[in-house]
Amino acid sequence: MRRKIVPYLLILPGGLWLLIFLVVPLVYMASVSTMTGDVVNGFLQTFHFANYGQALAAYKTQFLRSVGYGLAGTILTIVLAYPMAYWIAFKGGARKSTYLLLVLLPFFVSFVLRTVSWKFLLADDGILLGPLKDLGVLPQDFHILATTVAVIGGLTYNYLPFMVLPIYVALERVDPRVVEASQDLYATRAQSFAKIVFPLSLPGVFAGVLMTFVPMTSDYVNASILGGPANTMIGNIIQTEYLVNNDYPAGAALSFTLMAVMLIGIFVYAKALGTENVLEAAAR
Amino acid sequence: MSGPVSPALPTRAAAGEATEQATPGAPRRPRARWGDRLLFGYTWLILLWLFAPILVMIAFGFNDTRSKSNVTWQGFTLKWWGRLGEYPDLTTAVLNSIGIGLLATLITTVLGTLLGIALGRYRFRGQGPTNLIMFAAISSPELVMGASLLSLFVSLGVQTGYATIVLAHVLFSVSFVAVTVRARVVGMDGSIEEAARDLGASTWVTFWRVTFPMILPGVVSGALLAFALSIDDFVITQFTSGATITFPLWIYGAVRIGVPPQVNILGTLIFAVGVVIAVVNTVTSRRRV
Numbered sequence: 001m002r003r004k005i006v007p008y009l010l011i012l013p014g015g016l017w018l019l020i021f022l023v024v025p026l027v028y029m030a031s032v033s034t035m036t037g038d039v040v041n042g043f044l045q046t047f048h049f050a051n052y053g054q055a056l057a058a059y060k061t062q063f064l065r066s067v068g069y070g071l072a073g074t075i076l077t078i079v080l081a082y083p084m085a086y087w088i089a090f091k092g093g094a095r096k097s098t099y100l101l102l103v104l105l106p107f108f109v110s111f112v113l114r115t116v117s118w119k120f121l122l123a124d125d126g127i128l129l130g131p132l133k134d135l136g137v138l139p140q141d142f143h144i145l146a147t148t149v150a151v152i153g154g155l156t157y158n159y160l161p162f163m164v165l166p167i168y169v170a171l172e173r174v175d176p177r178v179v180e181a182s183q184d185l186y187a188t189r190a191q192s193f194a195k196i197v198f199p200l201s202l203p204g205v206f207a208g209v210l211m212t213f214v215p216m217t218s219d220y221v222n223a224s225i226l227g228g229p230a231n232t233m234i235g236n237i238i239q240t241e242y243l244v245n246n247d248y249p250a251g252a253a254l255s256f257t258l259m260a261v262m263l264i265g266i267f268v269y270a271k272a273l274g275t276e277n278v279l280e281a282a283a284r
Numbered sequence: 285m286s287g288p289v290s291p292a293l294p295t296r297a298a299a300g301e302a303t304e305q306a307t308p309g310a311p312r313r314p315r316a317r318w319g320d321r322l323l324f325g326y327t328w329l330i331l332l333w334l335f336a337p338i339l340v341m342i343a344f345g346f347n348d349t350r351s352k353s354n355v356t357w358q359g360f361t362l363k364w365w366g367r368l369g370e371y372p373d374l375t376t377a378v379l380n381s382i383g384i385g386l387l388a389t390l391i392t393t394v395l396g397t398l399l400g401i402a403l404g405r406y407r408f409r410g411q412g413p414t415n416l417i418m419f420a421a422i423s424s425p426e427l428v429m430g431a432s433l434l435s436l437f438v439s440l441g442v443q444t445g446y447a448t449i450v451l452a453h454v455l456f457s458v459s460f461v462a463v464t465v466r467a468r469v470v471g472m473d474g475s476i477e478e479a480a481r482d483l484g485a486s487t488w489v490t491f492w493r494v495t496f497p498m499i500l501p502g503v504v505s506g507a508l509l510a511f512a513l514s515i516d517d518f519v520i521t522q523f524t525s526g527a528t529i530t531f532p533l534w535i536y537g538a539v540r541i542g543v544p545p546q547v548n549i550l551g552t553l554i555f556a557v558g559v560v561i562a563v564v565n566t567v568t569s570r571r572r573v
Contacts, residue, residue, distance in 0.1 A: 004408075006402075006406065007402040007405075007406035007408040008402075008408065008410070010398045010399065010401055010402035010406075011398065011399055011402045011403075011410075011414055013394075013395050013398060014395035014396060014398055014399040014458055014462065015399070015414060015417070017395060017454060017455065017458060018417045018418065018421055018455070018458065018459075019417065021433065021451060021452070021455045022417065022420065022421050022424070022429065022455060023417065023420075024436065025429075025432035025433050025435060025436040026424075026428075026432050028432065028435055028436050028439070029428075029431065029432035029435045029436075032435045032439070043439075080330060083323055083326055083327075084323075084326065084327045084330050086323065087320075087323040087324060087326070087327045088327065091320055091323065091324070097566060099327070099331075101562060101563070101566055102331055102334075103331070103334065104562070105335075105558075105559060105562065106334050106335060106338055107512060107516065107558075108512070108554065108555045108557075108558025108559060108562070109337075109338050109341060109551055109554070109555050110515070110516050110518070110531060110532045110535070110551065110554075111516055111518065111532075112518050112532040112535050112536050113341060113532070113535055113547070113551045114337045114338065114341075115337075116535060116539055116543055117337030117338070117340045117341045118337050119539070120340060120344065120354070120355050121336065121337060121340050123355045125355070125356065126355050126356065127340070127355075127356070127357060130356065157333070157334075157337075160330075160334065161334070210423060214423060214424075214425050215425065215426065217425075218425035218426070218427040218428065219427075220427070220519075221518060221519070221536070225536075225539055235427050238427060238431060239427070239522070242431055242434055242523065243522070243523070248435055248438065251431060252431065252432075252435055255427065255428045255431040255432065256428075258425065258427070258428060259424060259425060259428040262423075262424075262425060262428075263420070263423075263424070266423050270419070
C-alpha cells in the first residue's frame with residue numbers, strides 16, 4: 001500500500017505546478033477570448049464569439065505570413081542541418097562531442113543579443129554591406145534589413161541547433177552493420193543512403209520539425225528586430241494586443257487560435273510517432 | 285573560437301593522405317573522400333555562421349565608438365571595461381537575470397527530478413496524463429504560455445514581477461529536467477539497489493547512498509539546461525515581468541535607441557562563464573563514463 005502512493009507523492013509538486021500554471025491559464029484564456037469590455041471598466045464574460053471572427057479577419061495576413069515564414073524556416077533548417085548532423089554522426093569520430101558542444105555554445109549568448117548582433121552585421125552601412133558598397137559590388141541602396149530574407153534568415157539561424165541535435169541523435173543510432181550489409185548486397189553509396197540511412201533518420205527530422213516549426217511560427221523577436229512593417233508576424237500582433245493595447249480578449253482569441261492550430265498539428269504528428277519518442281528526442 | 289579550428293585541419297588532412305597511400309587502386313574510395321571533405325568544410329562553414337554574431341558581439345565590446353550606435357568599427361579600446369557599471373539599470377537587469385536563473389533552477393531541479401524518478405521507476409495510473417501535460421509544456425508556444433499566464437494574473441489582480449518570472453521559468457523548464465532525469469533512471473541497473481536492500485539498507489539510505497549518486501549526472505545536466513533556458517528567455521519573461529527588467533529585456537528595449545558596448549562586454553562575460561561550465565561538464569561526464 002505504501003509503495004503504491006510513492007509515485008503520486010513524487011509527481012505531486014511538479015504535476016500541480018504544471019496543472020495550476022499551464023492548464024488553468026489556458027482554460028482561463030479560452031474564457032477571456034469571448035469576453036467584452038475594456039481595461040478601465042473591466043472585462044465581462046458575454047460569450048462574444050465574434051471576437052474570433054473580428055481578430056481573424058483583421059489579422060489574416062499576419063497569420064498566413066507567420067505560417068509561411070515558419071514553413072520556409074523549417075525547410076531551410078532541415079536542408080542546412082542534415083548534412084552537418086550526418087557528418088558529425090558518421091565522420092566525427094572521437095571529436096563527436098566536441099562538435100556537438102560547438103553547435104550548442106552559441107546558446108550561452110542570449111538569443112536577443114545574437115539577433116541584435118545580426119542587425120549590426122547586416123546594417124546598411126555595417127561591417128558586411130558597407131565595404132561591399134564602397135567597392136561597388138553592391139548598389140548603394142541595397143539593403144537586407146527590413147526584408148523577408150532577413151526575418152526568415154534570422155529564424156533559421158536561431159533555431160538551427162534544434163534541428164541538428166535530433167537528426168544527429170537519430171543518425172547516431174543507425175547501426176553501421178546495417179549499412180555494411182546493404183553494401184555487401186551491392187547497393188551503391190547513394191542507394192544505401194536513400195534506402196537505409198535516410199528512412200532511419202526520419203524520426204529525428206520529425207522531432208526537429210516539432211522543435212522548430214512551432215517556436216518559429218509564433219516568434220516575434222526576429223520580425224521585430226530584423227524585419228520591417230511588411231514582415232509583421234502574428235506574434236507581434238498578440239504581443240501588442242496584450243502589452244500595448246491591453247485588449248486582452250482580442251489577444252486571447254488570437255493566441256488561442258494559434259495554439260489550437262499548432263497543438264492539433266502536433267498531436268496528429270505525435271500520435272503517428274509515439275509521444276515518448278518525441279519527448280526523448282526533445283530532451284537531447 | 286579559432287582554437288579548435290587550427291589543430292583540427294592539419295590532423296584531418298594528414299589522416300586523409302595516409303589512407304590515400306594505403307589504398308592506391310580502389311576507384312570508389314577517392315570520390316567518397318571528396319564527399320567527406322566537402323561535408324567537413326560545410327560543417328565548419330555552418331559553425332562559422334553560428335558563431336558569426338558572437339564574434340561580432342565580442343569584437344564590438346572593444347570598439348572605440350563615440351555615438352550610441354555601435355555599428356561601424358572605430359578602433360580598439362579597453363575603456364568600456366572600466367565603464368561597465370555606467371548604466372545602473374543595466375547592472376540591475378543582469379543581476380536580476382542571474383538571481384531569477386538560480387532561483388528558478390533550484391525549484392525546477394527539485395520538481396523535475398521527482399517527476400523524472402516517478403516516471404522512470406514506477407508504473408502507475410495517471411502516467412499517461414502526466415506525460416501528456418509535460419509534452420504540452422514542452423511543445424506549447426512560449427508566446428501562448430506567456431499570454432495565458434498574463435490573462436490569469438490580470439484577472440486575479442496579481443502584480444507581475446520577479447516572483448511571476450520565476451514561476452513562469454520553472455513552468456517551461458521543469459519538463460526538460462524531468463525528461464533528462466527519467467532517461468538516466470531508465471538506463472540504471474536496478475540490481476545494484478536490490479543488492480543494497482539485501483545488505484540491510486533502508487529505502488531512505490538506499491536512495492541517498494545508491495540511487496541518487498547514480499542519477500546525479502542526469503540531475504546536473506538537467507539543472508544546467510534549466511539555468512541556460514532561464515537566463516536566455518525573452519518571450520515568457522516579457523509577458524510576466526511587470527516592472528522588473530532582465531538582461532534580454534533591457535537589450536530589446538535598447539535596440540531602437542542604440543545598444544551600448546557595455547552590453548557586448550556583459551554578453552561576452554556570460555558567454556565565457558557558460559563556455560567554461562559546459563567544457564568542465566563535458567570533460568567530467570566523459571571521465572565518469
